[in-house]
Amino acid sequence: MAPRKAPAAASRKKQSAKSGLNGGITEFDKDTELEAYREMLLIRRFEEKAGQLYGMGFIGGFCHLYIGQEAVVVGMQMALKDGDQVITGYRDHGHMLATGMEARGVMAELTGRQGGYSRGKGGSMHMFSKEKHFYGGHGIVGAQVSLGTGLAFANRYRENDNVSVTYFGDGAANQGQVYESFNMAALWKLPVIYIIENNRYAMGTAVSRASAQTDFSKRGVSFGIPGHQVDGMDVRAVHAAAVEAVAHCRAGNGPIILEMMTYRYRGHSMSDPAKYRTKDEVQKMRSEQDPIEQVKARILELKHASEDDLKSIDKKVRDVVADSADFAQSDPEPDPSELYTDILL
Amino acid sequence: MPIDILMPALSPTMEEGTLSKWLKDEGDTVTAGDVIAEIETDKATMEVEAVEEGKIGKIVVPAGTENVKVNAVIAVLLEEGESTSDIGSSKPAEPAPAPAAQETPAAPEAPKAAAAPAAPVQNVAAADPAIPEGTEMVPTTVREALRDAMAEEMRGSGDVFVMGEEVAEYQGAYKITQGLLAEFGAKRVVDTPITEHGFAGIGVGAAMAGLRPIVEFMTFNFAMQAIDHIINSAAKTLYMSGGQMGAPIVFRGPNGAAARVGAQHSQCYAAWYSAIPGLKVVMPYSAADAKGLLKAAIRDPNPVVFLENEILYGQTFDVPKIDDFVLPIGKARIHKQGADVTIVSFGIGMSYAVKAVDELAGLGIDVELIDLRTIRPMDLPTVIESVKKTGRLVTVEEGYPQSSVGTEIATRVQQQAFDYLDAPIITIAGKDVPMPYAANLEKLALPNVGEIVEAVKAVTYTA
Numbered sequence: 001m002a003p004r005k006a007p008a009a010a011s012r013k014k015q016s017a018k019s020g021l022n023g024g025i026t027e028f029d030k031d032t033e034l035e036a037y038r039e040m041l042l043i044r045r046f047e048e049k050a051g052q053l054y055g056m057g058f059i060g061g062f063c064h065l066y067i068g069q070e071a072v073v074v075g076m077q078m079a080l081k082d083g084d085q086v087i088t089g090y091r092d093h094g095h096m097l098a099t100g101m102e103a104r105g106v107m108a109e110l111t112g113r114q115g116g117y118s119r120g121k122g123g124s125m126h127m128f129s130k131e132k133h134f135y136g137g138h139g140i141v142g143a144q145v146s147l148g149t150g151l152a153f154a155n156r157y158r159e160n161d162n163v164s165v166t167y168f169g170d171g172a173a174n175q176g177q178v179y180e181s182f183n184m185a186a187l188w189k190l191p192v193i194y195i196i197e198n199n200r201y202a203m204g205t206a207v208s209r210a211s212a213q214t215d216f217s218k219r220g221v222s223f224g225i226p227g228h229q230v231d232g233m234d235v236r237a238v239h240a241a242a243v244e245a246v247a248h249c250r251a252g253n254g255p256i257i258l259e260m261m262t263y264r265y266r267g268h269s270m271s272d273p274a275k276y277r278t279k280d281e282v283q284k285m286r287s288e289q290d291p292i293e294q295v296k297a298r299i300l301e302l303k304h305a306s307e308d309d310l311k312s313i314d315k316k317v318r319d320v321v322a323d324s325a326d327f328a329q330s331d332p333e334p335d336p337s338e339l340y341t342d343i344l345l
Numbered sequence: 346m347p348i349d350i351l352m353p354a355l356s357p358t359m360e361e362g363t364l365s366k367w368l369k370d371e372g373d374t375v376t377a378g379d380v381i382a383e384i385e386t387d388k389a390t391m392e393v394e395a396v397e398e399g400k401i402g403k404i405v406v407p408a409g410t411e412n413v414k415v416n417a418v419i420a421v422l423l424e425e426g427e428s429t430s431d432i433g434s435s436k437p438a439e440p441a442p443a444p445a446a447q448e449t450p451a452a453p454e455a456p457k458a459a460a461a462p463a464a465p466v467q468n469v470a471a472a473d474p475a476i477p478e479g480t481e482m483v484p485t486t487v488r489e490a491l492r493d494a495m496a497e498e499m500r501g502s503g504d505v506f507v508m509g510e511e512v513a514e515y516q517g518a519y520k521i522t523q524g525l526l527a528e529f530g531a532k533r534v535v536d537t538p539i540t541e542h543g544f545a546g547i548g549v550g551a552a553m554a555g556l557r558p559i560v561e562f563m564t565f566n567f568a569m570q571a572i573d574h575i576i577n578s579a580a581k582t583l584y585m586s587g588g589q590m591g592a593p594i595v596f597r598g599p600n601g602a603a604a605r606v607g608a609q610h611s612q613c614y615a616a617w618y619s620a621i622p623g624l625k626v627v628m629p630y631s632a633a634d635a636k637g638l639l640k641a642a643i644r645d646p647n648p649v650v651f652l653e654n655e656i657l658y659g660q661t662f663d664v665p666k667i668d669d670f671v672l673p674i675g676k677a678r679i680h681k682q683g684a685d686v687t688i689v690s691f692g693i694g695m696s697y698a699v700k701a702v703d704e705l706a707g708l709g710i711d712v713e714l715i716d717l718r719t720i721r722p723m724d725l726p727t728v729i730e731s732v733k734k735t736g737r738l739v740t741v742e743e744g745y746p747q748s749s750v751g752t753e754i755a756t757r758v759q760q761q762a763f764d765y766l767d768a769p770i771i772t773i774a775g776k777d778v779p780m781p782y783a784a785n786l787e788k789l790a791l792p793n794v795g796e797i798v799e800a801v802k803a804v805t806y807t808a
Binding site for chain 2: 048056085119127138176177183187341342
């Protein structure tokens with residue numbers, strides 16, 4: 001899904017009494033529900049396929065799947081306009097697809113092929129798209145927070161109204177450079193939305209075992225940065241908060257923090273058995289709060305679409321993913337001459 | 346068509362595993378995400394999830410089976426409307442058609458390493474611009490030269506800005522940015538908090554967005570806090586993005602020992618940064634080189650580490666009065682031609698070497714002195730040409746001796762000009778100790794002119 005013009009984002013509202021930043025949700029109209037459904041499903045199916053290709057040996061190294069967290073990027077992206085930048089850490093496939101990057105190019109990068117976004121030289125954690133304003137894809141936990149703040153610095157320097165949407169996890173939120181960046185972003189009123197994707201575990205360490213202050217929305221208090229907790233499993237809540245946060249930044253009010261309460265179903269990476277949490281805990285999230293099932297239930301209840309319609313969407317999504325997987329398996333590896341290219345301009 | 350469920354690789358190094366337990370039986374329906382089995386990898390017990398929905402038609406590998414190869418069929422899934430009769434006779438494991446797997450279908454091993462292509466031959470950098478006869482030479486301190494370079498480039502492009510601690514209101518901790526705030530304003534001359542890691546990252550982010558930041562470190566010792574962004578974020582992005590996105594940024598500031606500031610403030614980073622592909626590393630000695638190379642660094646589309654020296658800041662050199670005096674990065678400068686022995690140095694090392702050359706002239710030894718100016722990419726051809734002429738080489742630097750710039754030069758010279766050498770190469774560096782504070786010890790820890798003279802006498806077999 002490509003970022004859209006701001007008016008479209010505004011028109012999808014049916015405002016609830018509470019504001020989006022205070023836990024309010026905005027009901028989606030039919031088209032918006034169906035779009036959210038399709039976009040989240042694309043990420044889900046893509047990640048399932050990536051997991052499968054990893055199991056088959058097509059994808060190597062590290063592979064961090066986004067399954068369970070889809071509502072966060074999809075809800076955020078719906079509130080952005082062309083020119084807004086997105087940057088994140090290593091759990092990044094969902095962000096790429098949400099910014100409109102092609103499934104083929106992402107999957108082929110995962111398999112290390114020449115048709116990948118980084119021509120096979122980046123891998124799962126390192127993809128970029130100038131066209132879609134996606135700035136990576138960073139493997140050092142927390143580094144993207146300073147870099148994303150730098151993107152916001154560039155926006156302010158150029159006096160445009162673009163916003164930098166900087167994603168990081170509850171683990172990265174304990175890195176020192178995050179607070180160095182918060183300080184400068186607040187000092188210089190930089191247009192950056194810090195999205196803390198709190199999926200409860202930094203690799204295998206539960207939030208409560210690593211964080212003295214587990215309410216991450218308060219992590220900006222020392223700098224006067226407003227922060228809000230958002231139900232990251234409900235795409236409407238994410239979108240409502242995103243619309244307000246974007247408006248806050250565009251109006252020149254400086255940074256804002258959104259803590260997205262979310263959950264990853266899979267392990268930290270493909271080789272993580274996830275013994276640090278119970279199966280019941282995972283199963284409960286899946287059965288009660290799944291972001292895709294929530295949208296699906298509403299669509300059916302409100303008769304926005306029939307089961308058959310949804311199956312047909314599912315089929316189309318599967319076709320896109322299958323096509324990307326075929327491409328990613330048949331596309332050649334990069335030419336050996338690529339070894340020495342792109343080191344210096 | 347029934348779908349084969351394959352033994353998955355669930356770690357970067359797994360080749361085979363044990364199928365410890367089936368959690369679904371034949372006939373059970375599964376949806377995507379359901380855990381169907383447990384396997385033991387080389388690292389842990391892992392759950393195998395169904396990727397498609399359907400009915401387990403057949404379990405091919407029973408629970409408890411050890412050494413099940415990755416990609417072996419472990420079960421067959423039936424889709425809607427299919428029955429067990431649709432299952433073909435048990436097929437052998439389908440090798441993944443990945444190039445890696447073709448050779449060894451069982452495991453995602455690295456492909457047999459084809460010989461790496463030869464590294465491209467380094468283009469010889471352009472020569473210095475000709476200085477027309479009669480050009481006025483203006484005595485200038487290194488400090489002024491650096492400031493002039495930044496000011497000229499900031500006048501030339503609105504995308505260029507300088508950020509760092511005390512660069513604006515204070516006029517620079519070492520007065521390198523003196524006057525810039527008045528001319529360019531606070532938007533382009535940005536005082537930062539004391540937060541190297543953070544502002545280096547912000548600088549790189551701004552560069553990725555297309556601006557041309559000059560990030561000043563009060564000293565490069567403090568850049569240790571920021572080295573992750575210099576290396577992982579700035580130097581590697583162009584490669585990791587397949588050429589889509591880079592970081593045109595200059596990291597500059599004083600490097601190496603000043604005078605009696607102790608171990609944490611007295612370290613040369615030339616060798617450290619010179620090890621990193623994706624960076625350019627410049628270390629000028631004279632004011633003219635400082636000016637011409639800093640202008641080049643600001644224009645360069647790549648990240649440049651620009652290593653200055655506090656002791657050199659106040660020294661005066663002639664700078665040609667030429668509009669837009671830009672020097673090529675990657676080109677050494679022959680400071681003095683000579684026939685008997687080659688000395689290669691750079692930065693503050695040059696001040697020792699220059700004095701030694703004078704002393705050696707008194708002994709009748711004619712030294713060719715090369716100022717490397719750029720550490721990466723290194724102008725080795727100029728060094729090799731000189732060694733072919735003199736047959737003898739001494740290198741001089743202030744950094745630590747192990748894995749120094751000098752040892753790198755020595756390695757490459759013996760590889761490329763072994764037959765021309767008439768004596769072992771001597772590498773002179775700082776001593777292998779943290780910098781002491783006591784005046785006498787500090788002096789001992791640094792290279793000195795006497796050492797260079799002795800080294801040259803040794804390689805020329807002069808009594």
